[in-house]
Amino acid sequence: MEKLFKKLQPHSGKILAVIVITFFSYLGYNLYHAPVSGFEEKFVYLLKEYGYIILFAWGMLEGEAGLVMAGLLSHTGDMNLYLAIFIAGLGGFAGDQVYFYIGRFNKSHVHKKFKGQRRKFAFAHLLLKKYGWPIIFIQRYMYGMRTIIPISIGLTRYSAKMFAFINLISAWCWAAITIVPVWYFGEEILVVLEWAKEHWYLAIPIAAIFGGSIIYMFNKATKKVERKVVNEN
Numbered sequence: 001m002e003k004l005f006k007k008l009q010p011h012s013g014k015i016l017a018v019i020v021i022t023f024f025s026y027l028g029y030n031l032y033h034a035p036v037s038g039f040e041e042k043f044v045y046l047l048k049e050y051g052y053i054i055l056f057a058w059g060m061l062e063g064e065a066g067l068v069m070a071g072l073l074s075h076t077g078d079m080n081l082y083l084a085i086f087i088a089g090l091g092g093f094a095g096d097q098v099y100f101y102i103g104r105f106n107k108s109h110v111h112k113k114f115k116g117q118r119r120k121f122a123f124a125h126l127l128l129k130k131y132g133w134p135i136i137f138i139q140r141y142m143y144g145m146r147t148i149i150p151i152s153i154g155l156t157r158y159s160a161k162m163f164a165f166i167n168l169i170s171a172w173c174w175a176a177i178t179i180v181p182v183w184y185f186g187e188e189i190l191v192v193l194e195w196a197k198e199h200w201y202l203a204i205p206i207a208a209i210f211g212g213s214i215i216y217m218f219n220k221a222t223k224k225v226e227r228k229v230v231n232e233n
Contacts, residue, residue, distance in 0.1 A: 059091020
């Protein structure tokens with residue numbers, strides 16, 4: 001794995017761009033040619049037909065919205081619950097592995113690209129030094145640090161094999177913690193979504209307030225941990 005990344009490193013940006021463009025072009029083509037009418041019906045068809053592919057890509061981006069959709073599709077029987085967790089976890093694992101190897105084999109680019117994020121990188125190094133491997137396990141729940149921590153660990157001499165093992169277990173736990181509750185309470189969530197569809201003028205501000213509150217709480221908790229770790233060091 002490491003030898004492969006070393007060979008591909010000089011062309012990593014171009015390769016990633018080609019993969020992303022190809023993937024979204026593929027989805028766009030199938031969305032346009034979906035054998036149903038209406039954008040909403042086409043989107044639902046796309047999720048049912050290519051759900052696992054989309055879920056893997058969404059998992060790489062560590063987007064909980066994709067996992068919520070997987071939970072709902074598992075509830076309706078359009079996805080297998082265990083397979084959805086497995087694939088979403090693999091996506092999350094693959095995404096963090098990419099970030100890790102960016103830090104491991106492209107240090108000069110990282111220092112240049114993330115010049116304005118030095119404080120976060122310093123914080124990530126302090127977290128790894130103070131807490132060790134558990135920080136790899138919980139970094140997915142730290143707002144604003146999801147990308148920084150895997151890259152910063154890659155910059156150190158931390159074992160690539162150990163990171164991969166912990167990262168894989170963490171990714172599957174993250175997928176299960178998100179998907180299973182949505183699957184279990186799927187009927188209630190579908191009722192709420194139907195209400196939101198009919199009363200969008202009320203649902204939009206409520207969703208904005210709710211989502212903003214969650215982001216604020218996670219951001220506040222992360223900053224609190226940062227102050228504590230910095231003061232102790």
